[in-house]
Amino acid sequence: MARTNVNYEKLSTSYLFVDIARRKKAFEKDHPGVTILSLGIGDTTEPIPPSVIEGLTLGVRNLSNVATYKGYGDEQGDARLREAIARSYAQRGVSMDADEVFVSDGAKSDSANIQSIFAQESVVAVQDPAYPVYVDSNVIAGRTGAATGTTYDGIVYLPCNERNNFFPSLPAKKVDLIYLCSPNNPTGAVATKEQLSAFVRYARERRAVIIFDAAYSAFISDPALPRSIYEVDGAKECAIEINSFSKSSGFTGVRLAWSIVPKTLAAEDAAAGRLHAMWHRRQTTMFNGASRISQEGGLAALSERGIAENKAVTGYYMENARLIRECLVRKGLRVFGGVNAPYLWVKTPGAMGSWEFFDKMLSETHVVVTPGAGMGPSGEGYIRISAFGHRSAIEEAVRNIDAGLVL
Ligand code: MLT
16 A cells, blocks of 8 residues: 655645745736736746857757767766866866766755755754755655744754844754855855855864755855855865756756765765765666756856856846845835845835735735745745846836835
8 A cells, every 4th residue: 555755744735936826826817917027936037148059059969960969978967067067166266076076957956855865863954044945855855843833843943134144153053964055045145255164164073064055156246255165175075065057057947957076075974985976876876867958058158158148147137136126225125135146135114924025015016026934934024036037027027116015
């Protein structure tokens, strides 16, 4: 008799962005003809630049000819792509072997799957608020108790708030896995080298492992801010890093990402090399690699021309962020992030709850945002606004907020 994974029953009924989409749809149904402006999910809108399209096209063309056709790829991803990724780190003074790079189909899948190489009884710490996948994947894996309100028993929530500039203090109790995201989704805060160093020291002393999500690193323009945790000495002994082409290269619908599992990474019962070997085993058992087409596109994205063209696109989104930020400040709202990150984190007016402000924004301005409460208890009282969007939609959102939002 087949039985189900009862851990699914602990989860809230749907994934946050599915919930938001449902509310948006209901509003559209009740208000036909109204243009809804989606600044909720961080989904790219601008076309992939020409050099990267050439790479993707080459990937397709290679499949059309018997001389260039190939089936399954190299097991950790195309060696040329892994070398190009390793070289991109070398430019920031970080050295790594190409075989410490694992190419995948997404940072979401990697950040959900990576927990599977750690012990069931691992104590998990997350920044609060956080991208929901870190918590939900551990709930599904059975590492938590039941949900109590908006938290799960067993997860250690590290509050990120205005008092600590949205970067958490070190955990007060011993934890085993620590998820950090910088530039942060959702708060848009970017960790400094000193802040990351404190966590690296903590992890090394306690043989904990940091899972560092750097999916938004391409949006950092301040040269003093680290784009990789490996810019901190000692991080290769205690941290896994996940990054993606989704937001930097418009690959949200193409799918391509990578994880770095250093060979020097160790844990309480794992000497250097063991976790690398385990992730290799996991990926080669359960994943057959990203498509050749997207990997050819990824290679083009890392070429000199690709980097320059993509920089123009990330700059476009950051200009959106500036327009939204200025509008919200004009309205007298308190706004964080949106400077080295494509997300703005906005304090709700008065004592208004996140979902209440979500509804107010939708009804008064037709702008869909993300309620902070959906990303952890410390997100209550905030909303996240994504700067991904066509300029015309952003300008319309700004006009609607200027004219329609009653505060
Ligand atoms: C977000 O809006 O947080 C992201 O787009 C979700 C994702 O990247 O999976």
